[in-house]
Amino acid sequence: MGEKQVSCIIPCYNSQEYIHRTVDSIMDQTIRPSELILINGCSTDNTLDILREIENQNNDIVKVIDLEENKGVSYARNFGAKNSNGDYILFLDSDDIVKPWLIERYQLKLRELNNGSEDKYILCYSAYIQIDENDNQVSEIVNGIQVEPDEILGYEFYRNYIISTSGVMVKKDFFNKSCGFNKKLNYSEDWDLWLRLAALGGFAYVDEPLTQIRRHETNVSSSVDRMLDGEKAVLKQYDIEYIRKALFKRKLDIEVNTVDYVSILFRFGFWENGLIELKALLKKGSKFYNLYFHLGLYYLKSNELEQALGYFEESIMYKNDHGAALNNAGALHLLKGNRKTAEKYLGLAIQYFPLYLDAKYNYDILGKKDVLLGKIKFTWRELRNVLTIYNG
Numbered sequence: 001m002g003e004k005q006v007s008c009i010i011p012c013y014n015s016q017e018y019i020h021r022t023v024d025s026i027m028d029q030t031i032r033p034s035e036l037i038l039i040n041g042c043s044t045d046n047t048l049d050i051l052r053e054i055e056n057q058n059n060d061i062v063k064v065i066d067l068e069e070n071k072g073v074s075y076a077r078n079f080g081a082k083n084s085n086g087d088y089i090l091f092l093d094s095d096d097i098v099k100p101w102l103i104e105r106y107q108l109k110l111r112e113l114n115n116g117s118e119d120k121y122i123l124c125y126s127a128y129i130q131i132d133e134n135d136n137q138v139s140e141i142v143n144g145i146q147v148e149p150d151e152i153l154g155y156e157f158y159r160n161y162i163i164s165t166s167g168v169m170v171k172k173d174f175f176n177k178s179c180g181f182n183k184k185l186n187y188s189e190d191w192d193l194w195l196r197l198a199a200l201g202g203f204a205y206v207d208e209p210l211t212q213i214r215r216h217e218t219n220v221s222s223s224v225d226r227m228l229d230g231e232k233a234v235l236k237q238y239d240i241e242y243i244r245k246a247l248f249k250r251k252l253d254i255e256v257n258t259v260d261y262v263s264i265l266f267r268f269g270f271w272e273n274g275l276i277e278l279k280a281l282l283k284k285g286s287k288f289y290n291l292y293f294h295l296g297l298y299y300l301k302s303n304e305l306e307q308a309l310g311y312f313e314e315s316i317m318y319k320n321d322h323g324a325a326l327n328n329a330g331a332l333h334l335l336k337g338n339r340k341t342a343e344k345y346l347g348l349a350i351q352y353f354p355l356y357l358d359a360k361y362n363y364d365i366l367g368k369k370d371v372l373l374g375k376i377k378f379t380w381r382e383l384r385n386v387l388t389i390y391n392g
Contacts, residue, residue, distance in 0.1 A: 005034040006103055006169065007086030010094050011076035013041040016050055018095035018214065021135075023054055025097045027061075031104045033090060036062045037080045041070040074181035074189050077165070081175055089175055093166040097135070097212040102126070106169050109204045120149055122174040122201035123194075125162050126210040133216060141209045143385070147250070149202030154246040156198045157235075158260045159384070160191040167211030174200050187230025195234065235267060255281055255288045262294050263381065271301055289318035290382060293325050297380060305332055316345075321352045324379040327359040331376040339366055353383060 008026050012019060019038075026036055036058070038051045048066060055062045065083065067076065081089050090106075092098065106124040113121045130139035144161045155161060162168060178196040181189050197203075235243075243264055248257050258277055265274040275298050281291050296311035309332040315325040330345030343366055349359035358377040365371060 003031060003107060004087040005085065006031075006088045006090050007080075007084035007172075008033040008036045008090040008092060009039065009077055009080035009084065010037070010092045011039045011041060011073045011080070012043065012047050012051060012094040013070065013073075014043045014045045014047055015094035016043075016046045019047065019050055020054075021097055022092060022094055023062075025100070026092065027058065028100045029098075029103045030101050031107065032061070033103065034061070034086050035084065037065060037084060038062065039065045039067060039076045039080050041067050041073075041076055072183060072186075074183045074185070078180040078183070081172065081180060084172065087172060088169050089172050090169045091165045091167070093164070093214075095214040096164075096166040097131070097214075098167055099208075099210045102167065102210040103169075105206050105208065105210060106204070109206050113202070113204050118171070119174075120202055121204040122171040123197055124169045124204040124206065126167060126206040126208055128164065128167060128211040128213050129209045130215045131212045133214070135212075137212075138215060143207060144205045146205040146207070147203075151250045152203050153195065153198040154248070154250045154257075156191070156194050157238075157243050157246055157264065160188075160194065162190070162194055162203075164211070164213050165190045166213055170197065171201075185230060185233065187227045188234045189230075191231070192234045192237075195238075232267060235264065240265070240268060240270070253288075255286050255291065259288060259290045259294055266294070266297060266301075266380070271298060274298065287318055289315045289322060289325075292318065293322060293382065296325065296328060300328065300332075300378060305335070308332065321348075323349045323353045323356055323359070323383040324381065326352070327356065327362060327377075327379050330359070331362050331378055334362060334366065334371055335373060335376060342366060356383070 010022065023036070026033060038054065040048045040051055051064045055064045065080065067079070077091060090103065105126070110121055110124055125144060127141050127143045129137050129141055132138050142163060145155060147155055174197060177200060178193060180193070182192050185192055244261055247261050250257055258281055262274040262277050265277070274294070278291060278295050278298065281288070282295070292311045292315035296308045296315060299308035299311060309329060312325045312329040312332070315322050316329060326345045326349035330342045330349065333345065334342035343363070346359050346363040346366070349356055350363060353359065358379050361377045365375065
């Protein structure tokens with residue numbers, strides 16, 4: 001793969017404050033995109049005027065599309081892709097920033113991994129950091145993974161490793177084959193697309209924070225429940241046996257693949273099926289920390305709280321920084337009135353994961369006289385190594 005033509009697509013809605021910085025970061029690339037498509041979605045501020053000014057100053061590369069109706073970001077991205085001319089599509093949000101060498105690094109990585117076979121790896125993404133309204137870094141580096149093409153679908157079913165669409169570059173032919181973003185989904189529409197693309201080819205990953213994702217007070221995971229419902233809606237499009245086969249293609253220990261499969265069974269509501277898998281591992285003498293965490297989840301769901309607590313504490317014994325197990329054990333001790341033990345566990349969860357909202361909530365109610373089961377927040381999945389924010 002030599003240098004390919006890249007079309008950058010940026011949906012814009014009331015983007016007047018940041019769009020200049022975003023566009024500058026694309027125009028300053030060491031390998032510039034062949035075109036920059038700016039899509040205005042009926043902005044009510046001065047965004048369109050700014051976009052027209054940018055277009056007039058760079059009419060050799062910039063194309064502004066002014067939609068008559070705002071049909072959402074998925075529609076805008078699909079529309080931009082349909083009207084693009086590049087071999088690859090680079091998606092970017094209108095307030096984010098990319099490093100000047102992003103496209104160069106992506107093309108180099110794809111060339112290296114494909115090694116003459118362009119259709120082996122069809123997407124490229126990078127690590128990223130979060131920034132605030134003033135461009136200050138507000139997170140650690142959030143990393144992805146590099147795995148073989150036949151493994152990525154299983155990894156993506158278990159957990160979405162591409163947290164943001166911003167900074168993702170996709171081969172256009174395969175974007176078209178995947179049918180693009182599902183406009184009917186309001187949440188997890190990016191993950192839905194990654195799953196369909198992962199069934200078609202591999203994902204290349206550059207382990208360098210080339211994208212800066214802007215976080216505002218208004219967009220910091222304010223609708224976690226709806227996001228989780230969105231995840232379930234995406235998963236339910238697939239047969240559970242199809243998911244199982246994808247998971248077990250990962251070159252991981254059998255106990256890791258099994259417990260990750262159980263995690264998805266639980267998300268489908270197949271609790272008894274999951275317990276059978278867990279007990280089979282337990283019978284083999286497995287000491288895998290997540291086995292015990294998921295046993296804890298099963299008994300928590302069954303309202304057998306003493307058994308649940310025992311398994312969460314056993315998980316912590318094997319992995320002392322297991323944030324979700326620490327939170328859940330702390331919450332159960334709080335329910336039992338063991339406030340000092342609860343404070344220890346919850347304090348450790350917050351120490352390891354400062355953005356962990358469930359643990360912070362439970363810690364804040366330590367001083368309350370009567371704590372009821374319905375007032376405590378439990379976590380039902382293992383945490384990511386680096387949290388952007390976590391609740392639920």
